[in-house]
Amino acid sequence: MANAPSIPVWKKLDAGPVPTTTRRHPVVVVGAGPVGLTVALDLARYGHPVVVLGKFDFIAAGSKAICFSKRTLDIWGRLGVARPMIDKGVIWNVGKVFWGDATEPVYQFDMLPVKNQQHPGFINLQQYYAEDLLLAALKECPGADIRFGHDVTGLRQQSGQVELDVASGGSAYTLAAEYVIACDGNKSRIRDLMRLDFDGRVFEENFLIADIKIEESRPLERWFWFDPPFNRGQSALLHKQPDNVWRLDFQLGWNVDRQACTDPAFVDPLVRGMLGPDIRYAPEWYSVYTFQCRRMKRFVHDRVIFAGDSAHLVSPFGARGCNGGVADADNLVWKLDLILRGEAPATLLETYNDEAITTADENILNSSRSTDFLTPKTPASRALRDAVLSLARHHPFARPFVNSGRLSTPVSYPQSPLVTADVPGETWAGVAPGSPALDAPLGSGWLLDRLGGRFVLLTNGYRGEWPPGVDLVDLADEGTGAALAIERFDLTPGAACLLRPDQYVAARWRRPTRGAIEAALSRARGLV
């Protein structure tokens, strides 16, 4: 497919050739956005051949995600791509909240609550850089068959496989797959072809997203305004990106002329209102964004599995869109790996459906609450909101109520059927079953790097046996270099916890036995 006229091109890619032979592929990923690329990279690194179909033959420019969370970086770290993202990205730790005409912030906050982890709390990076780095890593994988300019136009689920119709450069072909991962974004063609639901609400709210280039240096901080003089009654956000690009985000209200709002003559007074009358800047990209909060009822439909924006959409407050989608990829791929290897039943996918929906619901809940705080719907809710903001100036208690977006954090699944509950009577601090591992320094490196994407028994000197399929990481071997890791998992001498390949804790014991480890492993593989 040629360039879509309305989408700006950041980097042209070679269109993949149309295949001449037909064969059945274990997995086809539809969509080459950040989620599809993460799914494909993870699968390829497990050694599976994977076909990736992307509708366009370019990486798009324009304004999309900029904030990537520590959890996303931990996942991309497992896939070997976090380092270049962080090197290119902008790290910020301070947020300031302004209200009304005051030039002093109502309060400011420090972002990273947990120190001594390899990855920062957040980085800001244009989505096209993230996609480009994921793609570069994927190209290095022998099993990856990447086809840009290949547009999926039809789909049939048959016994034991899925057939896709694909259009590319004027020709068409059919492709068969054991599993199709639909990462084809919010307007998902696959979802439409399967006539599946996409429930939720579209908020009557528009935002002007102005990415501009500024040469002068400014503090690396996230600034948020409630009701500023330059955008009365609305909110605004200022955030740094690499290459001296800044994201300015202006709430517009509803019933706006979207076309007129991206006119430079409309944008310029807003930019100068925010940054001062003398600011020198060059526009990068202006767009108007109307957001929605919705999700599919189910993400798993037999052999077609939805991940990312195709499955769920949230408001941008909290940076939960792409980060939520990367969490889907992380949750899905190790399960698919085990199924393809015949080490887990296909029903394990049902736990992807459960866990990914838990994450999506938490993201939707959080972003809906942020929206309600940002845009009070009634005089009473406005009074509450304004009372919070005016109290926050002098009273620390009011500051936690201020909601300018609750930044994406990983979701725990203590209720998941894959989790083994703690032994009754044992008391524990530390990362609980159903929660993701917390990084910590380990020797001269980092704990998460040592865990990798496999089942690990993380212990502090357990001397007994453990079942095959589990690798041991013994913190007792590390001497003083493991003190913080031991503390974060509350591993008393002899204690151990079992980690899933996505580095979530599956079970833990003060006194592990081979039998108990084996039972927890079976449970985590969906065998019981």
Next chain:
Amino acid sequence: MTDALKTEPNILRPDEVYARLVGLHEGLSDEESHRASAALVLLLANHIGDEAVIFAAIAAARRQLRPGT
């Protein structure tokens, strides 16, 4: 739920406290009054801290206007 919330008399000088509650709004516009009430609720809610008590109070406040919701 309501068990958590004290609904028996608990204030020594009710007239004094009531007068102060009314006094909060003296000279305020309707909008300011709304905000003053909201601020008072937030301050007291934080002081109480116990979610069960706060939720029971919210339920009781709503019930006297719309029973059953």
